[in-house]
Amino acid sequence: EADIYQTPRYLVIGTGKKITLECSQTMGHDKMYWYQQDPGMELHLIHYSYGVNSTEKGDLSSESTVSRIRTEHFPLTLESARPSHTSQYLCASSEGRGRTGELFFGEGSRLTVL
């Protein structure tokens, strides 16, 4: 069982609102990732982190920010939500030196912006 948790699972908000999607893992993994995925489509990397105080933008930063103050916590913030942000957001983590680099995913946060 993967120990990575995302909240909220579902969120419906209005345009212009600020939101934070939470992601926590209890596996002590150094690497954490945020992906955006529309139904039936590919995963797009938004942000990643290789450790505390280390964050980088992926291909699709989508006007969001992240922080990594603690190893276990990697929240994603949208400063001003737009309808184009409607999607599923997946958080993942992996062990830094694992052979396979296996990614463990949270259940996802499904966001709808009206």
Next chain:
Amino acid sequence: GQSLEQPSEVTAVEGAIVQINCTYQTSGFYGLSWYQQHDGGAPTFLSYNALDGLEETGRFSSFLSRSDSYGYLLLQELQMKDSASYFCLIKGRDSNYQLIWGAGTKLIIKP
């Protein structure tokens, strides 16, 4: 650049065998992984090939050929619960974040 290509959709019959291919372009990588994702769910890890050859895990096998720049996922004795999307993933050496995903293959299984 680096990229992976997979068929967008594959259809098979329950009980049969199906192969999902993944061809790639990359200047260097550590290994090729496969993930399964059911509708509405999160991707889950299936297999990893660091070396050429076949890796077997129950009904699923994965193959890598670096000389041919391709790999595949083989699913045997298909069950209805295998209906899902399957993604290949490269753990690359060159990109900043070292992970390149294929676009996914939707596997449809008919009774």
